[in-house]
Amino acid sequence: xxxxxxxxxxxxxxxxxxxxxxxxxxxxxxxxxxxxxxxxxxxxxxxxxxxxxxxxxxxxxxxxxxxxxxxxxxxxxxxxxxxxxxxxxxxxxxxxxxxxxxxxxxxxxxxxxxxxxxxxxxxxxxxxxxxxxxxxxxxxxxxxxxxxxxxxxxxxxxxxxxxxxxxxxxxxxxxxxxxxxxxxxxxxxxxxxxxxxxxxxxxxxxxxxxxxxxxxxxxxxxxxxxxxxxxxxxxxxxxxxxxxxxxxxxxxxxxxxxxxxxxxxxxxxxxxxx
Numbered sequence: 001x002x003x004x005x006x007x008x009x010x011x012x013x014x015x016x017x018x019x020x021x022x023x024x025x026x027x028x029x030x031x032x033x034x035x036x037x038x039x040x041x042x043x044x045x046x047x048x049x050x051x052x053x054x055x056x057x058x059x060x061x062x063x064x065x066x067x068x069x070x071x072x073x074x075x076x077x078x079x080x081x082x083x084x085x086x087x088x089x090x091x092x093x094x095x096x097x098x099x100x101x102x103x104x105x106x107x108x109x110x111x112x113x114x115x116x117x118x119x120x121x122x123x124x125x126x127x128x129x130x131x132x133x134x135x136x137x138x139x140x141x142x143x144x145x146x147x148x149x150x151x152x153x154x155x156x157x158x159x160x161x162x163x164x165x166x167x168x169x170x171x172x173x174x175x176x177x178x179x180x181x182x183x184x185x186x187x188x189x190x191x192x193x194x195x196x197x198x199x200x201x202x203x204x205x206x207x208x209x210x211x212x213x214x215x216x217x218x219x220x221x222x223x224x225x226x227x228x229x230x231x232x233x234x235x236x237x238x239x240x241x242x243x244x245x246x247x248x249x250x251x252x253x254x255x256x257x258x259x260x261x262x263x264x265x266x267x268x269x270x271x272x273x274x
Contacts, residue, residue, distance in 0.1 A: 024055045024056075024057075024058070024084070024086065025055070025056045025057075026053060026054065026055055026056065026083065026084055027053075027054065027056055028051060028052065028053050028054075028078075029051065029052045029054065029123060030051045030052075031049045031050075031051065032049060032050050032051075032052070032115075033045065033048060033049055034048055034049070034050055034092075034111055034112045034114075034115035034116075035048050035111055036115070043095060043099055043100070044095060047093050047094060047095045047096070047108075048093065048094065048095065048108055048111070048112070049076065049093050050076060050090055050091060050092045050093065050112055050115070050116075051076055051078055051090070051091045052088065052089070052090050052091075052120075052123050052125075053078045053082075053083050053088070053089040053090075053091075054088040054089075054123040054124050054125060055086075055088065055124050056124070057124060058124055059121075059124060059125070059126045060086060060087050060088045060124055060125055060126060060129075061086075061087050061088070061125075061126055061129035061130075061131065061163070061264055061268040062087065062088045062089075062090060062116060062120055062125040062126060062127075062129060062130045062131065063082060063087050063088070063089050063090070063131050063132075063133055063260070063264060064090045064092060064112070064113060064116055064130065064131070064132045064133065064134075064142075065077070065078065065079060065082065065089060065090065065091050065092065065133055065134055065138065066092050066094070066109060066132075066133070066134030066135075066137070066138030066139070066141045066142055067091070067092075067093075067134065067135070067137075067138050068134070068135040068136030068137045068138045068139075068253075069096070069136070069137055070136070070137050070176070070177055071096060071097050071102040071105045071137045071140075071175060071177040071178075072096055072097050072098070072102075072177060073096065074096075074137070075093055076091040076092055076093035077091050078090075078091040079253070079257065081254065081257035081258075082257060082260075082261070085261055087261075087264065088120065088123060088124060088125035088126075090112075090116055090120070090125075092108075092109065092112045094108035094109055094112070094141070095108055097177050097181070101181065102175060102177040102178045102181060103178060103194060105137075105141060106141060106144045106145055106151065106194075107151065109141035109142070109144070109145040109151075110145040110151035110152055110154070110155075111155075113130070113132060113145055113146070113152065113157075113162070114152060114154075114155035114157055116130060117130060117157055117161070118155075128161075128163070128271060129163045129267075129268045129271055130161075130162055130163055131162070131163050131164040131165075131166060131263075131264050131267070132145070132146055132162055132164070132165055132166070133165075133166040133167065133168065133260055134167060134168065134170065135168040135169060135170075135253045136168065136169050136170060136250065137170075137171075137175070137177075138167075138168070138170070139167030139168045139169055139170020139171070140167070140170040140171040140172075140175050140196070141170075142165055142166070142167045142170060143165060143167050143170055143171075143172060143196035144175075144194070144195075144196050145159075146159045146162050146165055146204070146205065147159075147196045147198075147199035147200075147201075147204060148193075148196075148198075148199050149199075159204075159205075160203055160204065160205060162205045163205060163206070163264075163267055163268070163271060164205050164206045164207065164208070164263060164264065164267050165204070165205050165206070165207040165208070166207070166208045166210065166259075166260050166263055166264075167207075167209060167210070167225075168210050168211075168252065168253050168256055168260075169210065169211045169212055169217065169221050169225075169250055169252060169253075170196075170225075171195075171196070171221070171224065172195065172196045172197045172209075172224045172225055172227065172228035173189045173190060173191050173195045173197055173224050174189075174190040174191060174192050174194045174195040175194065176219070178194050186219060187219065189220075189224070196228060197224075197227065197228050197231065200228070200231045200232050200234075200235045200237075201232075201235055201237070202232075202235045202236035202237045202238070203237075204232070204237060204240075205239075206239035206240070206263075206267055207232070207237075207239065207240040207241075208240075208241050208242075208243065208259065208260075208263045209225045209228065209229055209240070209241070209242040209243070210242075210243045210245065210252070210256045210259055210260075211225050211242070211243075211244055211245065211252070212244070212245050212248045212249045212250050212251075212252040213244060213245060213246050213247055213248055213249065213252075214244060216247075216248065216249035216250075217249060217250055218249075218250045221250065222244055225242060226242060229241075229242040243256075243259060
């Protein structure tokens with residue numbers, strides 16, 4: 001082996017050892033109550049909790065994930081596809097209908113986002129790089145709690161400080177469970193104060209809308225997202241896009257996770273550069 005090859009081999013071994021030494025370790029902190037008040041009901045104490053999958057050191061971008069289930073079922077989760085990718089992942093639980101009015105789920109979502117913005121540094125997350133996502137009902141909660149700025153105003157926070165919105169197949173019209181409470185059928189679309197579409201504006205955080213195939217999605221979910229996209233563009237929003245997962249129906253979360261991760265990487269790098 002000549003001298004050059006020996007030097008190259010030593011350099012490659014050094015890089016491998018360095019990479020092993022720099023490997024990020026992660027841990028999970030579970031069942032943190034995000035309402036910091038004493039006057040909580042037993043149901044609120046049970047449901048309003050979150051788990052955090054976070055690096056043991058550093059300062060990582062944060063992804064808040066809201067589970068689906070129609071605002072009537074489901075529980076907090078941290079998708080495996082998001083773990084150990086260089087991010088701090090927050091899985092949020094929230095109260096469900098019919099135990100509470102479905103609108104309360106939105107209030108819980110906003111409360112959890114506020115908690116993350118104020119506390120995530122303790123878990124090596126960067127409060128300047130908080131992205132909000134979720135599937136189906138979770139996508140609706142992500143949109144609703146940020147598009148209607150009043151929810152975070154309550155906590156003296158600006159919704160526009162959120163780094164990005166990435167809802168998976170979320171309602172942009174009024175959620176069907178809220179409509180059902182008012183005896184409105186799921187096939188009748190409504191846009192009122194419980195619809196993200198009601199709050200289109202040009203200064204909202206960067207947004208990526210992801211849905212299943214329009215011919216396979218439930219009840220026009222692609223079309224309502226496409227309308228939200230168009231109205232945001234009409235309002236002058238510059239950083240919004242929509243992606244239709246061809247060949248996938250409403251349960252399109254797993255193949256969409258790489259799109260979420262790429263979006264977060266792109267925008268976190270932009271934030272760091274500025």
